[in-house]
Amino acid sequence: MKYDSITEAIGNTPLVRIDPAVHGLAHVDLYAKLEMLNPFGSVKDRAAWHMTRDRLAQARERGAQLVELSSGNTAKALATLAGLHGLTFKSVTNRMRVPEIKELLLLLGAEIEELPGRSECLDPSDTEDPLTLFHRHLTEEGGAYLHTDQYFNPLNTEAHLTGTGPEILKDLGGRAPDYFVACVGTAGSSTGVARVLRAADPEVRVVGLVADKSDFIPGIRTLDEVREVGLFDPAAYDAVESVTSQEAIDGMLTLLRRCGLLAGPTSGAAYLGAVRHLRAVEAGHTGRVTAVFIVCDRVESYLSYVRQRRPELLGGRPAAHSREALSEEEIRTAPSVDVAGAREWIARERPLVVDLRGPHAFAALHIAGSVNIVDELFGELLRGGLPFGRSRPVLLACPVGEKSARYAALLRRMGHERVRSLAGGVIAWRDAGAPLVRD
Secondary structure, eight states: OOOSSGGGGSSOOOEEEOOHHHHOOTTEEEEEEEGGGSTTSBTHHHHHHHHHTTTHHHHHHTTOEEEESOSSHHHHHHHHHHHHTTOOEEEEESOOOOHHHHHHHHHTTOEEEEOOOSSSSOOTTOTTOHHHHHHHHHTSTTOSEEEOOTTTOHHHHHHIIIIIHHHHHHHTTTOOOSEEEEEOSSSHHHHHHHHHHHHHOTTOEEEEEEEOTTOOOTTOOBHHHHTTOTTOOGGGOSEEEEEOHHHHHHHHHHHHHHHOOOBOHHHHHHHHHHHHHHHHHHHTOOSOEEEEEEEOBBSGGGHHHHHHHOGGGGTOOOOTTSGGGOOHHHHHTOOEEOHHHHHHHHHHHOOEEEEOSOHHHHHHSBOTTOEEOOHHHHHHHHHTOOSSOTTSOEEEEOSSSHHHHHHHHHHHHTTOTTEEEETTHHHHHHHTTOOOBOO
16 A cells, blocks of 8 residues: 555554454454554544644744643654654643653654643633643634644544544444444544444444543543543433543453454553443343444553553562552542541541642642642652651541542551541532631
């Protein structure tokens, strides 16, 4: 196949049937849409090219810089496209959490600006958030930037209305699948494909997958985060279900070892979420069912992510002082205290109150006398030993009590018997009318 430009190789990715012996669903034909085989390595190649191809020449003429609020595959694709067309690229983010992606962006010549945003995703309603303020600056008329604006740009969705969705229909002989399962990040691919498939058959069931509230999976938002994305439309999904990082890695291992697909953890989440949902469907269904999920990118960029969560897969051993080493039973029985109990405990024993939220959320409102140690930094401190004595009473607080419960369980494992998690987190404290202070 001969091309004049690498951009001509974007799209027309294979649709591959997963062997039923692998997924174990006797009455399900499950297909993987291999977006990992786009030339820059991910499903985001389509959106990046669709959002820029008609604007790159003009941007070059006026010396504009291509900019996106991205720390992942969109940034990688845009950085590549910028270089192809003689432009520079800047990634603006507060979520640069996978070292290999950052290093690849630097190799591609990208500039990276990390801002301390209050949320993991742009929230235009938060007028003081650094990402929101930067977003406004980027979108000013006559500015020095070509801002692709992936979270709100309809061209993101359109890339899949004109490409991914029709390709799935074509490869299935013009018939829509019964189920379409996709992870939700910017929501461009899931909503775009869903519209195409439902136009062909209104009975198509669409399942969106989000990350568990207390977890991190590259490229997937939590349910709270995805509600802040402008392209997210709850009506596009018949069901929205959560997946944990452990499930994502388990699914990824199946794709790697049983299917020959060098897919990353996001794709693993899509596979496992699809099988889990379809297993319940099959239990109450007698006929055959066809389903499609998206394999969105490749595994090579996520080895450090896997090493951190499942070091035994790469020849290491789980760190005893890591959240990943905890059992579900330990987390479920983590020592906690409700708001009333916490207030009484604070007044009586004056525990060290550790707020695990980001610095801007802490500055906005926090429990009087608490100290701010951000979640990820707190985890790093624990790997080197306790940052306080075992005899010291400690109250851990996070937004809704999930991350703090994990750390409370971990600290109990480490011999700290006087630690408690604030049940319901700072939100429960606020809703109970307990006092909060502002810096």
